[in-house]
Amino acid sequence: MRLILRVVIVGIALTGGLTVMAGQWALVPDRVVDGVSDRPLVGLAVLVEGRRITGLVPVREIPTDFAVIGLPGTTLMPGLINAHEHPLMFDDRYQDAHLSGSSAYKALLGLATLQRLLTHGWTSIRVMGDADVFYGNQDLQRVISEGIFLGPRITGAAHYISITGGGGDINYGSPEQTLIADGLIADGPEEIRKAIRREIKYGSDWIKLLVTGAFLSVGDDPKNVAFSPEELAAAVAEAARHNVPVAAHAHATEGINQAVRAGVRSIEHGSYLTDESIALMVEHGTFYVPTIYIGDYYANTNKLQESDKNDSFYRDYRQSWLEMIGRAHKAGVKIVVGVDLGGYNIPPNVYAREFATLVEAGMSPMASLKAGTSVAADLLGWSDRVGRVQPGLLADLVAFEGNPLEDISVLEQTAFVMKDGLVVKGGLSLEDIAAQSKGRGRPLLSTPISLNPAN
Numbered sequence: 092m093r094l095i096l097r098v099v100i101v102g103i104a105l106t107g108g109l110t111v112m113a114g115q116w117a118l119v120p121d122r123v124v125d126g127v128s129d130r131p132l133v134g135l136a137v138l139v140e141g142r143r144i145t146g147l148v149p150v151r152e153i154p155t156d157f158a159v160i161g162l163p164g165t166t167l168m169p170g171l172i173n174a175h176e177h178p179l180m181f182d183d184r185y186q187d188a189h190l191s192g193s194s195a196y197k198a199l200l201g202l203a204t205l206q207r208l209l210t211h212g213w214t215s216i217r218v219m220g221d222a223d224v225f226y227g228n229q230d231l232q233r234v235i236s237e238g239i240f241l242g243p244r245i246t247g248a249a250h251y252i253s254i255t256g257g258g259g260d261i262n263y264g265s266p267e268q269t270l271i272a273d274g275l276i277a278d279g280p281e282e283i284r285k286a287i288r289r290e291i292k293y294g295s296d297w298i299k300l301l302v303t304g305a306f307l308s309v310g311d312d313p314k315n316v317a318f319s320p321e322e323l324a325a326a327v328a329e330a331a332r333h334n335v336p337v338a339a340h341a342h343a344t345e346g347i348n349q350a351v352r353a354g355v356r357s358i359e360h361g362s363y364l365t366d367e368s369i370a371l372m373v374e375h376g377t378f379y380v381p382t383i384y385i386g387d388y389y390a391n392t393n394k395l396q397e398s399d400k401n402d403s404f405y406r407d408y409r410q411s412w413l414e415m416i417g418r419a420h421k422a423g424v425k426i427v428v429g430v431d432l433g434g435y436n437i438p439p440n441v442y443a444r445e446f447a448t449l450v451e452a453g454m455s456p457m458a459s460l461k462a463g464t465s466v467a468a469d470l471l472g473w474s475d476r477v478g479r480v481q482p483g484l485l486a487d488l489v490a491f492e493g494n495p496l497e498d499i500s501v502l503e504q505t506a507f508v509m510k511d512g513l514v515v516k517g518g519l520s521l522e523d524i525a526a527q528s529k530g531r532g533r534p535l536l537s538t539p540i541s542l543n544p545a546n
């Protein structure tokens with residue numbers, strides 16, 4: 092049984108109840124994994140002023156006017172970054188859930204999902220195209236960045252761009268039907284340019300391409316390459332003109348290799364990775380987001396319809412894929428945590444199991460922690476903001492009871508979460524959390540994080 096965390100707040104006045112001062116905190120865990128060093132740091136306090144980390148000092152040198160939050164028994168880390176997610180998915184019907192939920196409904200559930208993920212330590216999320224014909228994710232990004240609702244930092248693409256008949260299309264309808272696909276369908280360089288311009292116009296800060304078929308979509312094949320080299324080149328060039336990076340969903344080897352050659356910033360999944368793909372990724376500096384755990388999750392639950400499942404295939408190929416991921420890491424490919432589970436239906440603690448699968452693939456626990464913090468921040472272009480416990484960076488911090496370097500599963504439960512210098516979990520009441528936002532001009536917590544006790 093887990094110990095109950097003792098969050099000890101000393102150094103601030105306790106007159107007539109707890110008054111939480113916005114601003115000056117000293118966090119004192121047992122150890123700090125800073126996202127950079129190869130070993131944890133001990134005997135240090137992390138100083139936070141306003142929304143930024145301002146220092147790491149020996150505990151005896153904590154300035155007297157800082158409120159001390161004692162986090163005994165914990166490991167303090169940069170807030171976790173999930174570089175591949177679909178927060179608007181609200182049930183397990185991957186391809187057609189969007190037909191039964193409006194954009195507003197999905198955004199409301201998505202907010203609950205995002206807040207749950209925040210309290211589980213995920214302070215930044217890259218959305219990789221979502222089950223929404225409109226732009227619900229961009230609205231979530233907006234209300235969170237405006238400080239109206241509390242949630243993780245959001246970046247990403249509104250939709251995945253797919254060819255007709257590809258993984259983002261609906262391929263099971265009769266020709267008479269006019270079902271709206273959840274993906275953005277584009278064929279040929281001109282349509283792709285227009286789709287990208289539309290994505291950017293409505294707030295996407297990544298472009299997501301379905302370069303190959305997908306596993307769970309009807310009517311296409313993950314071993315097929317969807318876009319032609321001309322289409323890929325047009326997509327990357329158009330996005331680059333707007334300074335927007337491209338993420339490529341790619342399973343088939345040739346799709347991975349073509350996307351890397353075309354200059355995408357990240358490869359998602361990369362199921363049929365080869366040594367040639369690895370060499371290309373090293374050469375081009377491409378990030379790799381394998382999203383392993385989702386396969387385990389669906390293979391070991393009955394969440395998918397029987398017709399969508401291909402468990403025996405997955406189990407057969409999983410080991411060789413993990414070996415390739417380990418080889419990619421060894422060769423110097425920048426591997427990043429992406430969970431890909433998406434949505435309201437998924438228990439939030441299981442997202443952290445992606446770290447364990449990376450360890451299983453041969454990464455050290457420390458390397459896997461970096462994959463979900465500093466390396467992920469590098470992928471997002473946010474190294475000057477988040478992903479490291481360093482003075483000057485934003486105070487997105489999370490503490491876990493125990494030591495993830497010895498037992499990676501401790502990441503499944505957070506003891507303490509701070510985002511942007513605000514305590515969002517760990518020893519403070521909702522009123523105290525709201526009180527911190529004084530002076531920021533807006534109520535940062537407009538609603539309880541979740542009313543569902545199961546969450």
Ligand SMILES: [Zn+2]
Pocket residue numbers: 175176177219431
């Ligand atoms: Zn995905």
